[in-house]
Amino acid sequence: MPHMIRQRNNPNSPNIRKNGPKWKHLQNRSEAVNPSNAIEYGLSFPTGYTAFKVLLSARIVAAIWSHITDCDETFNYWEPSFVFLYQGHYLLYGKGLQTWEYSPKYALRSYTYLLFQLVPALIYNAILRPERLLLFYFQRCLLAVACSVCEVYFYKSICREFGIHVGRMTLIFQLFSAGMYISSTAFLPSSFSMYMTMLSIGAWYHRKYELAVFLTAISSFLSWPFAALIGVPIAYDMVFMRKEIGKFTKWCLISCFIILLPMIKIDSMYYGKWVIAPLNIVLYNVFSSHGPDLYGTEPWYFYLLNGFLNFNFVFLSALLTPIALWTVSKIVSVNARNPACLPYSLSLLPLYLWLGVFMLQSHKEERFLFPVYPMICLCGALTVDAIQKIYFRLFVRTGQHYLHHTSHIVFPAVFITSLLGVTRILALYKGYHAPMDTYMELNKMSAEGNLPTLNYFNICVGKEWYRFPTSFFLPNDRWTLQFLKSEFSGQLPKYYSQTDGTSVIPDYMNNENKEEITRYGNLTSCHFLVDLDIGQSTDYEPNYSSQVEKWVIVKSIPFLNNIKTSKWVKAFYIPYIWERNAVYGTYNLLQARKMRVQPSKY
Template sequence: MASVVRQRKQNNGKRDPKKLAGRKLSAIGRNEEIPSNPNPADIGIVYPSGDTAFKALLSARFCAAMWNSISDCDETFNYWEPSHYLLFGKGFQTWEYSPEYALRSYTYLLIHVVPAWLYHQLLQPNRFLIFYFSRCLLGLLCAFCEVYFYKSICREFGIQVGRLALAFLVFSAGMFISSTAFLPSTFSMYMCLVSLGAWYQRKYELAIFTTALSSFLSWPFAALIGVPIAVDMLFRRREIIKFFNWSLISVAVILLPMVKLDSSYFGHLVVAPFNIVYYNVFTSHGPDLYGTEPFHFYFINLFLNFNLLFVAAILTPLMLIIVAWLVPSKPRNPACLPYWLSLMPLYLWGTVFFTQPHKEERFMFPVYPLICLCGAITVDSIQKLWFRFCIRDVERGTHYLTHTAPIMVVAVLVCSLLSVSRILALYIGYHAPLDLFMELNHLTTERHLPTEQTVNICIGKEWYRFPSSFFLPDNRWQLQFLKSEFRGQLPQPYSSLPNATSIIPPYMNNENREETSRYFDIERCHFLVDLDLGVTTDFEPNYAQQTDQWTIIKSIPFLDAARSHRFFRAFYIPGVSSKFCTYAPYNLLQSTRFKWGKKEVPLPTR
């Protein structure tokens, strides 16, 4: 419930001028171009308190934790799988975790694993409950960071921009997707929220430290977001000594312990941030081995995740110039940062990453909150322009918000409805793998499986949708890869030796070359997961039609994107999308070669 700011402090019927002046500076007087009456209480501005904002954000993030799919196999095999190994001694290892290359940091994993380990030790839950517990913790951390960012926006850009940005943060599909992902780019997004929030509040020490935390612990390229902060400190404020002192403190507090911890896991001196920068920037091929995308890739992806809000964010610099030129206003408070500097992180990030051949959705996660902020500034600018040119016969000194509130309401409603539509489309279309693998936990109770025998669950072309070993009931279950049309390098299980993290595994390379040692004999598979798209090849047959070898025990609809309408597969419209979208069965099959007993009641097929 929003708190209404009507704090008219009265002392014998008179306002306290000192308190009133303080409200003007902190609420709107810093940056709003208002002819008079700058106190929000005088015009009845309704805006959420910090507590209310936190409750709204936390609700949205917990929804993301429970309903969001894993859209990137990098999240599964580079983060969930090594974490599963640290917890249970079993999991998949990618070449990035080979001591020969050591691109990833175990320190980053441990800050996620330790809470999960405590939860496991205290309650002994199912493993997939640990998965969702970890996601909820990520959502909690994200909500805390977003509230801090929201308060900082209100201070730097004004309450109107702050409440708009908050609404966009709560409902945007982009924040839904990124907020609970177990990825370094998501952690960098958290730190971006804090570092920019601290910068907007002129807490430079915290801004430097959290930028360093993001760069060292999660993703070194996130240092790009800190460039405008460095420009402000070094060239505008001339606080050179403070900048270098806190940079050195950050190195001592973050990087040195991280190097020591990672080196103990890998068995030799490792500086993971340096290794990942060297591989991506200074090798001849860089990350392009894993695919390249056209220039417009991010335009499409960001429009899907933020719809009209992304368009508004692109137009923000132009809108600010038009408002400054056409709308008469008092000079902006000199205590505020100039717009070109405070909003630079978004456009600097976009300039660098839009021009890279290798593009992935997660690369834009760190600046997702800035898209919400810039979109809010554009909506606010439209309100000012509308008031200036379309509202007539108003009293002198009338605040622009009193006549332009419908524009704000329409903007929030349209963007929110489109975002919710996108979220529903993603859940309905792509959530089947998580639901299907969760079904494995029922098999041990509903079917009489051997208590000591290893259970092989195989996967072919759907390997990249495997949600992680947290969805396998216990260590008896082993995921096995079948040969498919994919010709890149698949991960392989960690060694069973105690020092597995420091052993250089055989048959690994850093060039994404196929390693045939990964493939398993289908004759030894007990269960198989496959998507039936009705298209077959030599290495990707239709297993569901091989009824003499496989029995379907669970089937969940999964979007067949190639046979569905582009718009209706991207945005869900009740009663309409189902007419334009085609769904294929995502199947869990049991081999007929193994005659395991089962109860009289069969497993449901839907």
Template sequence: MPHSIRQRTNPNSPYIRKNGPKWRNQQNRSEAVNPTNAYEYGLSFPTGYTAFKALISARVVSAIWSHISDCDETFNYWEPGHYMLYGRGLQTWEYSPKYALRSYTYLLFQLVPAFLYNAVLRPDKLFIFYFQRCLLAVTCSACEVYFYKSVCREFGIHVGRLTLIFQLFSAGMYVASSAFLPSTFSMYMTMLSIGAWYHRKYELAVFLTALSSFLSWPFAALIGVPIAIDMLFMRKDLMKFTKWCIISLCIILLPMVRIDSLYFGRLTVAPLNIVMYNVFSSHGPDLYGVEPWYYYVLNGFLNFNFIYLSALVTPIALLAVSKLVSVNARNPACLPYSLSILPLYLWLMVFTLQPHKEERFLFPIYPLVCLCGALTVDAMQKLYFRVFVRTGQHYLHHTSHLVFPTVFITSLLGVTRILALYKGYHAPMDTYMELSKMTAEGNLPTLNHFNICVGKEWYRFPSSFFLPDDRWNLMFLKSEFRGQLPKYYAEESGTSIIPDYMNDANKEEPTRYGNVTSCHFLVDLDLSTSSEFEPNYSQQIEKWVLVKSIPFLDNYRSSLPRARHD
């Protein structure tokens, strides 16, 4: 289906670093992780530097080629960010001072490099967009390396390297790694806070959990529940836990309240507002996006294939190993399995029970999916060794024929999913890029402004960073969608003025719509169907001239199973 614009008339290292960190002996000899033992048992694993090079290669690919899969990313983050940088952008009701569900502090924290880049070099807006994405890619890679090292420390080299491979090639990490979303930032913080916990750096773990909860997404505090259980009930360290909760509140929340209050023009505690709306309001978030309980199963399988299914049964696999395989007692310095992998299942339980489900809600636990998938593969190797081999030097020597096909198949499925996403869904971004090309080549009428219109394709608009300059204005046309669309910020004091015609119930606001006769360009998807408010503009050749057409996947006519990405 064409998406068009129309104008009127092997990541494993081959060596082992001898002077690497010393690791604790874990469950048995198979999980000995210092380099000397690794040589003895024939284990090879990537150093942190090698892992970073592999990861950053994959994440930069995501930054450049990944499409925006959620309109919330465009209208709640890229658009306010564009307003803060250029003084013009679209505003949603969540940023109205009357509701103040979103935080400008989060945007400032993320956009400081973009502000500096723009102030010094004054680049094209598209360069700012991809510069910011590449910074997110670098940040994600660094967090993943820390998480990889912490997994090696807590669960052993073999589980660590499997986790790394699963993260490297999964479509889920590809989508989430460079997204400008609080859930992506919470994913970064999950890797750092859980990594700090696995390193027994409790102060850092508490602070990073608080940073994730206050600055990006309050519900990310769920990730920290097992850390709190460890500190309060296992280590009985109430004093340290309380101290660092207070420190975190003072360092993070108080400045955040001050900054947001300046922007909104009144006292604002954005994390509290979003909790009140989602948990205690009469309708909460269930006005749209309500999905059945199995939505996350289908979506998880699309993003992680068999790794996700393996992660769902990790507790059963570990229980089977503990009952059937004779192993040495686990080192007392290690966390109990039931606690160390609890964040994943706690998150899945809570969010599966919520009627409102979206793919991005699982972003914070994507690294834990890879970890638990690796634990299940490791457990299956031990069970195979116990049942079919029983004797021998080391179980990894006798089960490599299980690991290599698993890694190859899951990686191949992940890469093919990534390629399918690019081929099927990247057309909107390519289409809007044509505007910059037309402007640079001078292929435009001599007008002071241009209205580029969208009807049913409003939610695939990739942001104002794709509009070449201030002469361009996005205009909405009425379509079959009956919800509330965003509107442009007021030019002066836009963040503190309560805009007219906004509501928190997603009720349609007719004032958002323009007239098609005012459109100079129109972006639409040709589905070979039409209705009163969604005519087939491709057939109106007497009114429109085709400028650019790019194929686009119609997922509703594709084979099941599927979970929506667009």
């Protein structure tokens, strides 16, 4: 994506294409560049259509090659979606795994959220009846399109509020960041809230307050109630700064009527009782005696490390944005910012409010920061822009525009952060994509007719249960996932009841993450077994791959050994250094010797 500043004194200069299909050109002297100043500026930037094409290319790459990074995505969203698509009148012909959150006794999750996202996939499945794996990637590609549309709207709103230079830097940071690569096509409420954040904040920057309130409500009710935190600055702007409490109240009520009431109706129908899922999840996480801390706690700096891995120096820059903007305000003319713009302290508050609240929580997950990932890119861009202005003021002072004299700052910043983002993405693919490739082997074997004629197949997992990439990767409904006892001592999911599964209270489920031994199958009933071999074993996690008298390795794929690989090596893929220092185990698909099966040709 080119970035050019073209100087011109004559607005009719033939060197500038005013109506080019891909790029718009603007020019200025010293203040932030805004799209409305088209006659005065000479700065190149991508149009919305060009931005969409570039973003969509990146998001389709993520849809196809990114792996599932969180078992919550598999068991709380892909699995119940599989049930919707493949079983009975409420689902079409298969079976899916159910977590305790979907038990009618607790009802923490919303089926409306799943239905809302699955409508195109339901139509696709009803018309063409594709293979399960195709349906999985079809849904991912839909998420890629949705994310790209939201990103374009966010980009255009940034150009309006903060100037084109900040907008195009934000666009590049989003395009190459590992964080956006992971989150953009994840089938998670936090990813959906990220989409809604871009739309609601974008509407706010466009001064479309009614739309901003409505989109915040969609995010809060339909996907994740805690996303309402992002709407607090919008509410403050409307109620206290603009004195529009009537409009704010009106649209809150409209949002409840349009979103929450149908949601209650749909969820209650599936659960078989009166349910307000967003309220249940708030009550459990905030007011219960145990809450989310049962699922692990992390130190206060967890998000700092994770933020650097996913956004590298962009994240560090975003943390410094308030200081950078304060410094600019002290040394740059106050006329450099349009007084019609929102105060920085308000327009950027969603990011710092979110970080402040979630860093204080003991239970931390990477996905919890997804909703503010675009804001990280925006604030990182603002910091780079501020550094350019400071440099111009201190060391140049004269000239037409600070951008003419500070390209040596922005180009290295964009190049280094983009390069680090790509190397992180490559590290994730080369190190951790093996589970998805391993389960694809089952589909190849089934398609080639290399499996015996059996009524059912049991595919077993022990310590690798949390890397199971969903039932969409199993060839057909004759396949069943079976858990084996491992060192993990928490609660595992179980299959939905085959009759009215969503409304039946399942046996042996609890909300305290207590182990349920009824989840475990017998090793002797396994036809296939998926296991990671890193040369270690325990009583509950033997090295199945070494038991050659019982198992045959059908497929073996390298998988990064996190224990033996230095954290500095595995963080980013650096050619030669990675090959010399990364230590791999093998991710193996094992076949029981009692069953004669031919491996795939590929």
